[in-house]
Amino acid sequence: MTAADQRWADALAAARLLQTLPFALGGAHVRARPGPQRDAWLAALRTGLGGATPVCRAPAGAGADALLGGLDLAATLASGRPAFGEGLLKAADGGVLLLPMAERLAPDGAAVLAAVLDQGRLPAGPAGGHPVRLLVIALDEGADDERLSPLLSARLALLLDLEGVRPGPAGVAATSAAVSAEAAAGALCRASAALGLDSPRWPLHALRCARALAAADARPLNEGDLALAVRLVLAPRAICAPAAAGPAEPAPPPSPEPAGGAPRPESDGPGAGSLAELLVESARAVLPPGLEPEAAAPTRGAAGGAGRSRGALQRAGGRGRPAGTQARPPRAGERLALVETLKAAAPWQAVRRREQPPAPGAQDRFRVLRGDLRTQRRRRPAEMTSIFLVDASGSAAVARLAEAKGAVELLLTRAYARRDEVALVAFRGTRAEVLLPPTRSLARARRALADLPGGGGTPIAHALETAHLLGLGCRARGRSPTIILLTDGRANVARTAGVDPMDDAEAAARAIAAAGLRAILIDVAPRPRAEGPRLARALGARHVALPRVEAGRVVAAVEAGA
Amino acid sequence: MAFAYPFSAIVGQEEMKRALLIAAVDPRLGGVMVFGDRGTGKSTAVRALSQLLPPIRVVAGCPFNCAPDRAPCPVPCTRKDGRAGSRAVPVPFVDLPLGATEDRVVGSLDLEAALSTGVRRFEPGLLARAHRGFLYIDEVNLLEDHIVDLLLDVAVSGESVVEREGLSVRHAARFQLIGSGNPEEGELRPQLLDRFALSVEVTTPAAIEDRVEIVRRRDAFDRDPQAFVAMWQEADAQVARSIARARRRLERIAVPDEVLALGARLCSELGADGLRGELTLMRAGRALAALGRGESMTGKDLAAVAPMALRHRLRRNPLDETGSSARIARALEGLLSA
Incomplete structure (x- = not known):
């Protein structure tokens, strides 16, 4: 099986897993441009989801408002009472939230999603505290320096890269030996370390993934689950290539060993170490290309972990884009935030009408005063x-x-x-x-x-x-x-x-x-x-x-x- | 009911846990900044801590968390009826989300009231909800500048003043600011950094065994939170008791002159800016002494809190690679041996 075929088979396995709604996994970060691969994968995902499972598609670049629901302007004006729209999160409760163009997700949207996935309930707000369980499928179409916010990506256990895969028939899973949870935790931590992933977050995601795989088939955890979890969770995030297995292992450099530490089978029994090696080997085919072995990249060994990802580049996810509003009239060159202005003015209409009734016979208009004006804030362009x-x-x-x-x-x-x-x-x-x-x-x-x-x-x-x-x-x-x-x-x-x-x-x-x-x-x-x-x-x-x-x-x- | 991960089940990260305990003992201290990579248990620890604190008494129904003995509220606390009783509530723990708008933070017009009755009423924001508790900002270094300015202002004055939309409200907002952030993703403005009394650096545990233990415990918690929490209940209760005891003892802990002098010498040796460093050293050291057994603060207490109290206040020489922690350790060694 080629690497591309393997990735596709794994992606299908991930889709089957997601159909069982394993909420502990948070969801999947899917890197793919729109195209036949992505469509085929989404179709595979949807067909297995029961009709009763809500599947919501968020608008591109959704912000906190859209996710949480806010004042519904039209309904509020029509009824004269505050009417709150149902947010996407509530609509997707118990199901799947699809985020197309996830790399354009507004920073506040990413923060809200991360908080909800962490705590399992809506943050304070109109519907505050409401428990919510959902899977987020972030469809990341970004190239180079525009990527899904690491804040959110870190909460989604699965990472799939569908670029260059070739949709085909799913492979047949081989049967394999059962593994105890204790051994699994150790092996996944060692496999993570071998791939340069120091944060305990990743082996934990992988363990949850393996458990969900076993639970989906209602059988005990086995080595096949762990291997697939490594390919779905750890391998795509690998920071360095694992050292070659076997006796051909290159001698470590004389400099102090990187703090990440290579797996040491002798440290607690031969079993955990060799299982970890097995897992890393099974993932080798699907590692991202261009990784360096850790010895060749000594400066990256020590600190870092998950936060090492892309640093400042991803900050705020884009330039010159709206960055909230401010309560003041726009100055020269700035734009009025129309919807926010209307929202600010809406509640006052009844009061204003009463305080200053319209001239007899004149048509009553929507009254906007200076204090209602909101200005669209944008990132400073001259950075x-x-x-x-x-x-x-x-x-x-x-x-x-x-x-x-x-x-x-x-x-x-x-x-x-x-x-x-x-x-x-x-x-x-x-x-x-x-x-x-x-x-x-x-x-x-x-x-x-x-x-x-x-x-x-x-x-x-x-x-x-x-x-x-x-x-x-x-x-x-x-x-x-x-x-x-x-x-x-x-x-x-x-x-x-x-x-x-x-x-x-x-x-x-x-x-x-x-x-x-x-x-x-x-x-x-x-x-x-x-x-x-x-x-x-x-x-x-x-x-x-x-x-x-x-x-x-x-x-x-x-x-x-x- | 959702279960929170127990504080005592957190593996390692001793300095962070100690800083949080000190902050819990002396709420006037003014906040902790936690620097570190993602996934090192920062949020978990802070959330877990707030569960350990004894409940506070507030005026029933007061959205500003006013204390009954401090009544009347300094503000038009509109939802409180005249003869309001008091009730015990857990220590407030408020998350300030990254994308929070100014409205959400300081509060705004109560839409419901304005629309249905045409009354101008203030809907308190996150600052009001955090009064007497914790305000937690994850990724504080990515926060919008205008929100940061606003927080600074409130953190200094202890009260929030809202003048907008025809509202004029002034309410107390004293909270412990707990920030977390990853310095790789943008530095924190020095003005904001200085606001935090203590700063700690957490790193991903280096030993594989520790990581395995973290994953095992977390996995056990995932599978059966109730049983896991029950297993750690006694350990957590012990921490809670020691916080309560330290709070009672805090005012009686003496600070000998020689310890004060040592602190002053340390600060001047390191060139730490301002008096805030010395004050924090003294307060944090006293809280640490209160957590222990002694009746007065010792040089050892001072040495233990010096890195977290001063690390972020040192003037940085960009060409000097020596970490702040190492400089503090060196200066301490010199002073203590002298």
Whole structure:
């Protein structure tokens, strides 16, 4: 069975499991664009749900109002009494809530759902405290940096990725040995650790999933349940590839062992360890591609856990989108929140009519006063992203990198006031590498910067291309990127063989200028040379000569240019 | 009936549990900030704690949780009739959801009353409900700025002033702010951070055995909450008794001058900003002493609370990798050996 077939078989098994309404699992996070795979999966899910099970489909980007139900404006105005609409959560009670375009879910919506899944009842409000049990199926169509809120995703036990699967017939489950709950807990914790998942949340989800699988067939827990639970819960979230099994295991590095700790079969009996290994092996085929073994990614081993996911990128789920309303009239350039304004004015109509009766014969109108006006709040559009592009080649690399690192951290410490982001790209040898995707988090930055290698060739063209793409990505998220290039400008590695590296770098620089991305070139050549200014001209960038890089002066240059 | 996970069944996380107990003993302390990864039992611990506290007496039907002996309410407590009795209620525990609107937080016009009777009446918000209890904000670092400003204002003054929609209401809102957040997802503004008396860092347990134990206990709770809660009832009752005893003893705990001096030296050594650090050291240390057996606060109590009281108040040098906790430990060592 190929990996794609296996994923589809697992997805069908997940659908069958969800049909038994295992509320303890929270639901499923389904990554898939609309298409035949997703339709086939949803059809498989629906056919098994009894007619009596409510299945509600939320509107895209649903907020707390839609989920909890709020004042029904039309009904309230018509009746003159407050009429509350039934929220989606109540409607889906005892069944399934489908969230299409879950990556666009408003932050308050995600928070409400997370709270409801945690506590099993509605938060305080019009229908506060009402117990609610439901499964959330979040259909996440997001790409790259737009994903379902981690707040919600963490509460949904199952994670299915339907991209690239090929719908086919379901496989036949093999019979397997029964497992005690005690052994299962141990094996799942070890399997989680082997996949780089440190938080106890994940093995717990997996155990709940395995239990639900066994309960669905009304039989005791067996190894097959655990293996499937690992594939549905743990494998898609894996952060690092498990170490190869058997004697070919690579020797651990001499540095202290990552705090996550590899599974140690000897620590409590041979059974738990070998079962964990078995589970990890069964999941190997469906691991996300491109995972590194833990030994190769030492900086990721220690802290983190679930929160490591995507950091600041997912914050608030989108830019320039509505972010609540404020009780004040809109100023220039702002938008009136019409529905909120009407809601504010609605209760007063009776009072206002009584206090100021309409002129005889005149038609009575809906009365909106200044105090009713609500303004739509939006995220500030002018948030900056500074993309540091640091030359890590040659002999001066170490000192230069240390100062660039200092500059990144200095900028970040000011970031919480200004809501700026910082990214870091280092280039050496033949390639540029994004060491730090745009982030506002000092903690994340520190870890990414902890050990920057230096030395080798100077592939400026590739570095500029990388920064160019990053910059366009930032702009697409509504931020304004600035590229800060720290180099002496002497390119000696081109993107393709046979091209003059300097010409290649200039071409890449001109592409950035043509795209209208702002750039600053900080020239770190010890003596003035022609290459730096030449590159700056092609970039359309300011040229700042700083033969001895100092973090403070880099920051000053960036802030002067911003 | 829903069962809450018992406080004493939480595996590890000793510093967080200690900080929460200290906050429970001295409600005037002013809040705990819990930093850490998701899924480390932050919310579980805070929720579990509120269940352990002795019930409070409030004016019956008062939406502001007014204490009977403090009557009359400082505000038009509209739902209270003249001769209201009092009743015991559990310590309020209010969740402030991330997406909460200003209306929800401070309260707004009571729609029902406005529509049916045409009367302007105030519908209290989450701040009023949290009075004399806990206000819990998960992911506090992702909270909207204007809500944060509002919370700061109320946390300082202890009262909430509402001037909107033709309403003018002023009511007491003194609560323990419990925040949680993951520093990887955005830093907390220093102004807000300073509001929290204590801060603790929780991490995912490193030992596999601890994780297995967490999963086992949680699984047992999932399957039979009633039996699980019953199993931990005695341990929880013991914690509850020690909180109650510490509350009674708190005022009698003496703070010797040399301990005060030690605290002052520690703060100046570390360059911790403001007097708030020293005050918190003293209060938290006293609460810890009250939880123990002694009659006065000792240098040991001070050393035990110093990391959580000062960690978030140190001025940070972005180029210094040394964690705040390590700096505090170093300074303490120097002072205690001197």
